[in-house]
Amino acid sequence: MRADYDSEANAISIALVQGAQAQRADQRHPRAIVALRDDEPVGLQLLYPELGVDEPLRAVAEHYELDPEALIAAANAALAAPNRAVTLEVAVRTTV
Numbered sequence: 001m002r003a004d005y006d007s008e009a010n011a012i013s014i015a016l017v018q019g020a021q022a023q024r025a026d027q028r029h030p031r032a033i034v035a036l037r038d039d040e041p042v043g044l045q046l047l048y049p050e051l052g053v054d055e056p057l058r059a060v061a062e063h064y065e066l067d068p069e070a071l072i073a074a075a076n077a078a079l080a081a082p083n084r085a086v087t088l089e090v091a092v093r094t095t096v
Contacts, residue, residue: 001070003078004085005049012049012078014071017042028063032056041066046075053079067093 002015020042022035031051035043041064046056053075061068070090077086 001074001088001090002085003074003088005075005078005082007082010048010050012046012053012075013043014046014074014078015043016066029056029059032060034060034064040064044071049075049079 002018003012005012017037017040020037022042023037026034026036028034031047033045033047034041035045041060044060046053053072057071057075058068060066061071067090070088073090074086074088077088080086
């Protein structure tokens with residue numbers, strides 16, 4: 001997962017599928033726009049992250065069955081390193 005916080009645009013971009021081109025977009029939350037290819041999420045934009053990242057990312061994760069903790073971790077990593085891309089590798093959760 002790749003994330004980038006553009007401080008001038010005040011938005012976080014999260015790429016879920018590297019190099020995938022979106023065919024359309026879906027606004028799942030007033031501040032979260034999901035890029036879709038074949039009706040599957042390939043990326044998302046989070047607007048005004050200073051208003052909080054949890055609520056909009058959890059709404060996206062719930063609708064598209066994504067890992068909310070991974071999305072939140074990616075957004076927070078992007079905020080910690082503004083105007084630079086960060087890459088986050090998240091392992092599949094194992095059940096015990």
